[in-house]
Amino acid sequence: MDKKVPVISIVGAHNSGKTTFIEKVIRILSNRGYSVAAIKHDPKGKAVTDTPGKDSYRMFHAGAKQVILASPDKITSYVRISDYDPSDLVKKYVVEDVDIIIIEGFKRYKNTDKFEVIRKEEKRELILSEEDGLVGVITDYYSHPLSFDINRPEEFASYLEKHYIKTEKYL
Known part of the structure; x- marks a missing residue:
């Protein structure tokens, strides 16, 4: 990646609506002509990234350091690593010039501005x-x-546009 890019984090409790909200914000910003990268934290390693039994799954679970799955419209890379933080992910794996990177999770990481999702039905602080x-x-x-x-995710998208994309706040 050749340029510095603003990075923000959206955090919250499990099932608070983070992914749904981020998806809407990405769609809005993309429709406005911005390139957006997203990084999702899976702290417990429960996300299903490939179908068990398929070739890339089998190769990775056989011990491959990296497996790249190339499709006509995307490339998925599985990389075996021991430790990382969001700045490592941005530097090593965001391959395109983007206008903003939205991280879901990494609530204890100190180097990004954070926005917490909290809904009434959660009944928490x-x-x-x-x-x-x-x-x-x-x-x-x-x-x-x-x-x-x-x-109203469009309001948040406008805030990001004004305070992050068109400024120099970055990781």
């Missing part, structure tokens, strides 16, 4: 504080100095 890098909340009820309606 915030996981993060300003000391953890919390900038704002994405919510349907929670009062915070900077909050975005979870049902």
Whole structure:
């Protein structure tokens, strides 16, 4: 990657709506002409990235250091690593020039601005504080100095455009 790119993190409890919200924001920003990269944290290693029994799955589980699955419209790379953080992922694996990188998760990583998703039905308090890098909340009820309606992702996309994409905040 040749240029510095702004990076933000969207965090929250399990099943808080992070992925759905991020998907909508990516669609909005992409429709506005921006290139967006996404990094999803799977801290427990439960995400199914390939179908058991298929070739790439079998090769990776046989011990390959890396397996690249090439399709007509995408390339998926499985890389065996021992330790990493978001800055490693950005430097080593984001291959295209993009306008913004949205990270889902990595709530304990200190080097990005964080926005926490919290919904009324969760009946909980915030996981993060300003000391953890919390900038704002994405919510349907929670009062915070900077909050975005979870049902209006276009407002958050506009905020990202103004405060991140068109500035020099990056990892």
